[in-house]
Amino acid sequence: MQSLIHRMLRANEFYLLLVIVALSLIIQARSGQFFSANNIVDLANAMVVPGIFAVGAFLVLVSGGIDVSFPALASLAVYATTRILVDAGWSGGVWLPFLLAIAFGAILGAFNGLFTSRIAVPVLIITLGTANVFSGFMQGALGSVQIPNIPAGMSEFGRATLFVATNPASGLTSNMPVSFLLLIAVVVGAFLLLRYTKFGRGIYAIGGDESAASRAGFNVRRIKFWLYVIVGMTAAIAGLVRTSMMEQMHPTNLLGMELMVIAAVVLGGTAITGGTGTLTGAMLGTLLIVIVQNSMILVGIPTFWQGFALGVLIIVGTGISAVQLTRRSRKRSAALV
């Protein structure tokens, strides 16, 4: 029991949870709205897309890389899907869009995987290149434009609701989107993959020590390749969810999200150097960022001050866990100054 408490106190997730609770209480105190059913549902709604992206970013970080290409990858995969289906006049269900988008995501992920598994160059560099190629291809070669009317199956899926949460005081209602189940499925899937498959342990092993992994008999190349295929597929899912929920295809809507998502995952305690981190942490980190981004008005932070507040939060949030870590390691190897 004592070791459990001890372990908890050392865990980054614990501090993150404290920060989230403290922040929630502040927001509640300032707005009286945080703990209302519909606000919680709204946050869950806002969490879906960044959450799915965060899973992919997390997988790559654990394997020792940093992927900045997933928003561009998702945009291209989903743009191509929507374009094809709209042009073909598809009016069936959402299964085909998902199938297509995931297939495109897999192909583009394989493109990433081909480079990362064969070239000994930091993943950040490679994906910086592929991200530009993806968005350039979408905007240049495909001449992407906004697609206002997406296939009916997609918009129905985007509107599909699990349940409606009503705020008894104000009577406001918020819909819990069906896509939240997708987020859960992706997280659970990633959890099972990481914990119970050799492939998943291989990702941790590679992140810990790549050459040791290959000596232990892991096929490092193959693992890396399929890792990026999987990340491509999850990114495409996130992109399709966003497009479906907006009921419009904005090709550039997702671009620029990458750094915030990576920050969220790192905030959750995943090491940039690879090998360590938990999905719980990654999700808590994402939740924290989502809460902040979606509570500025609730707290009453003036529009002009919102960027400032976000910056302060990132610094304070990461600072807390950093100080925690430093204090721990300083105990071991004191004043190296």
Next chain:
Amino acid sequence: MGDNVIAVRGVSKAFAGVQALQDISLEIAPGEIHCLAGENGSGKSTLIKVISGVHSPDAGTVELGGETFTKLNPREAIAHGVQVIYQDFSVFPNLSVMENLALTAELSDGRPLVSWRRMRQVATQALEKIGVEIDLEARVGTLPVAQKQLVAIARALMSDARLIIMDEPTTALTRREVRRLFGIILDLKARGIATLFVSHKLEEVFEISERFTIIRNGKHVITCLPEELDRKSFSTYMTGREFDETRFAPVIEDASPVLEVSGLGHDNAFEDVDLSLRPGEILGITGLLGSGRTELALALFGALKAETGEIRINGETVHLNGVRSAIAHGIGYVPEDRLTEGLFLERSIGSNIVISEIDAFVSSLGVLDQRKADAEAQRWVDELRIATPDPENPVNTLSGGNQQRVVLAKWLATNPRVLILNGPTVGVDIGSKHDIHRVLRALAAEGLAVIIISDDIPEVLENCNRVLVMNAGRIVSELDPATTDEHDLAALMSEDVDATSKGA
């Protein structure tokens, strides 16, 4: 010999510009304990990597269990009973001891899923087999070096291997652990498992091996039985040079100590340490891993703040509140782990040497006088005979022994009064070792005060004029090497075993 565990025939391997192996052949019989010897960079690790399928040879074949391979991958090697304990252990620092032990076994069965229950069983058994206790849940990265190595050894031993290859397995082990390892090797032999053993510690090699293969510059020199060689001819085969083994006799003129320590203590790493050191002395501090020797060294170097006691330099009490103040007081420190603490691997040999005194080459205008710095670097390259065609090359082009000379050069260049060396010849071949010892003696003769921290007993006895034995954080005795023999010292170090294990 058709019944060899392994037969390497005519293997060659070149890396960009380096012929690492040239027409090497080697055979090992079941149950044989075979020693592979050679200087740093002679190609031992490369040969091992060829056998284990990490590198594919440019020419030649590897025969395993009657099958002949021109190309081998790690899985095939493992499947044919080859297990390697690598020089860098090849453990996963981020994973638990359990996974480190069991993953390889899990991988070799065909299922895509892992079973944590099975892994726990396998890991428990693996540790039982070598008779050690390590927390299965602990992350390997947080373990001390010796335990990491034990994990690597346990992992290699658990599969039904027919050949265990150990690349310098004893560098980080204490004597006690070495004894246990040798016990394990003999046990393996009894079960018909062969061992290929690489070590730079001669006495170990002679103690355990049944046959030697010596290589030099990637070429086979000789394969023979231990009785056909004495230590001297062994060294000569390895290096092509001859060495005399002599003892250090200090020339101490100035009687006042340069460094005095009294009542020094830190947390529960070490306590109540008194010592004094005069110019020209070489003081040995020896003790098992975890005896507090490294913490003491760090405290003397200002990297660890001592909580009690005081340090006096030339009679004056000083407060070392950081590495820089230690350097300012003329203290230098050659760290234990040169790769992570001592060297800037991608940077040039020259800048590695001059980095600690670089401000001395800056003119009043703030401009670095590169020519002066280069000359200084070249001086040390010559002085310490660092084997490189060009000091502009990165340090990682050097072999271990030469890298260690670079670290040494860096500190000598700061012109210290006291030089502390923590494990100065760990993993260094006898040629380099001899050179390093020669340099240290020469420096002492010029008036430098030296502290050598090492558990290599011959090294300490041959090169020091006084030896302190540390045990469980305390200095338990002071010896005169001239009147001490190896076995007495070893006994002193491992005395009072209970107290020692507490510190580990």
Next chain:
Amino acid sequence: ACTPGGQSADPGAAPAEGGDGDYTIAIVPKDSTNPWFVRMEEGVKRFAADTGLDVYQKGPAETDATMQAQVIQDLIAQGVDAIGVVPVDPGALETVLKQAMDAGIVVVTHEGASQENTMYDIEAFNNTDYGAFIMDNLAEAMGEEGVYTTMVGHVTNASHNEWADGAVAQAEANYPNLTLLEAEPRVESQDDGEVAYQAAKELLKKYPEIKGIVGTSSFDAPGVARAIEELGLTGKVFVSGTGMPAANKSILDKGLVKTLTLWDPADAGYALAALAEKILNGEEITDGLDLGVAGYEDMNFAEGSDKVLEGNGWVVITKDNVDEFGF
């Protein structure tokens, strides 16, 4: 058509050399993914087809003032005859447009009423009036009473803020029962439908008294409408703003938004190119200018300006006419 080398040598010579009718005219939009400018390009192409001149649209890859300036810089280097710009940010382009004019290139702008270094700027309308008109539509939906607030793409976006200011001024002047939300008078959608949606949800949760939202960016109204629908406030809270017909058909049909306003960017693109050609041909620009496309047939200088030409009006879309536009 291009003059090799693109010489800056001879500032005075530009419009005069005209007459041979063989011009290169480049239209530089804010970006090109936005359907707005895709539509604009149709007008530009139509003009090219009508006249047979080398007229093309070339914008930056993203809505970014600095990238737009670089595109113009490169066009100057290539020595095009005229540049028509829809500035991302007029202030940021002053220097580069001055260089263009110094190099003898004809410079005209659209949606750049504050631009100094331009020969003429054409506006489909006056920004303040347009904001007022958005307000009129919103006020009507709100029954001319209640609390409202405004939403802009970015607080850094000049036109959006002018429209929003115009809307607020209109409310103050003509709708005494409309009150601007004191605590959050202006929120940001970051030109992102998702952010507009989330921000609207927050607003409506925190300030239940809100009855209307003035949208400006074309992402605002659809995003806010989505929030209104989800929160169960259809018919209780209203939004108005700019929007393209096809993109907003569903929210109009559902009655989430009563009216949207816009001007047809294709016509603006056509007019911009036509104006440039007229200047190149040495024609005099006077009140009553006819640029040959609906809404721009009788352009007049804005009050007190000899640069800004205003056309007549904007288009209102409702669910009844949404299908008539064909874009």
Next chain:
Amino acid sequence: MYSTGTTSPRPRLAVLRDQHVVRLAAVLALLLIFFAVMKPQYFFGPATWQSMAVQFPEFALMALGVMLTMILGGIDLSVVGVANMTAIGSASLMLAIAPTGADAGQGHLAVVCAIVFSLVLGAAAGAFNGFLVAKVRIPAILVTLGTFELFTGVAIIISAGKPISGLPPQYAEVMAARVAGIPMPLVIFVVVAALIGLLMTKTAFGTKLYMLGSNETAANFSGLKTTSLIIRTYMLSGILASAAGLVMLANYNSAKADYGSTYTLLAVLIVVLGGINPNGGSGRLTGVILAVVVLQVLSSLLNTFPNISNFYRPLIWGGVLLLVIVVNQWDKRGNLMRLLRWKGTQS
């Protein structure tokens, strides 16, 4: 045993030993040839080059800062935020000292004050980054992502999101001047790049920077003042970013919180393409400058094709980056360079 290692001849110039730089130079040469053949009318016109010379210094200055921090093993994603914040700060200061209609004397005073203020503010912002990285020990990527938001936030707060313009004409006179026909931004960049080059190769700071980036623990054990080194490096990056802000202020004659929003990734792209190791410890200024030129030439070349949309720009940039990576991998042994060298190499 002293004969290990190869004895292949070494080109005299250190730069030529860096295969990555050689390859980048080869890419640039090919590109220029292509440009000259395909579009001679632009290639041989001075206007093309002058236009490029005005364009790239903005982001190239930022890239220099990113380069320094990356050599250190960190990164600086806040450069655009610093540039805009300092530009807005100094523009406001100029307007306060010399409001519209002020005389030339006031104008000149305002310009000098503004430049000094901007650089000091940039240094302070950078020092803040450095403090968080070195002392609080937050990963640099998070620190600078956070401070990017923070600095941009400050910029929005002080400017209320609006452009600040109407600067004293003296500013434009100084910054839009030409020195021997070379536009001022390029002059600034060349001077700054030369200074940074000197700093990196001719001072102890430069050597320490590389060493620290290569192994921080060893740097500590070698007695380097790592904390101060880190803070000073981020400060330098802040100063460079504020210089970029001053150039932007001149190029657009105004300052605004969201100028140059695409420059962050562009600067990182340049640095990485230039061969700086993202893990720190190696890379050359020459490589980064070559990368800047390659990307600028590519993008200007692209703009000479009216029918090719600018959207191809990222595609081509990304393609070049991947190409260089692949060639580097394929050419591990430096065959390309051997072609450029004289014959006798033995192994």
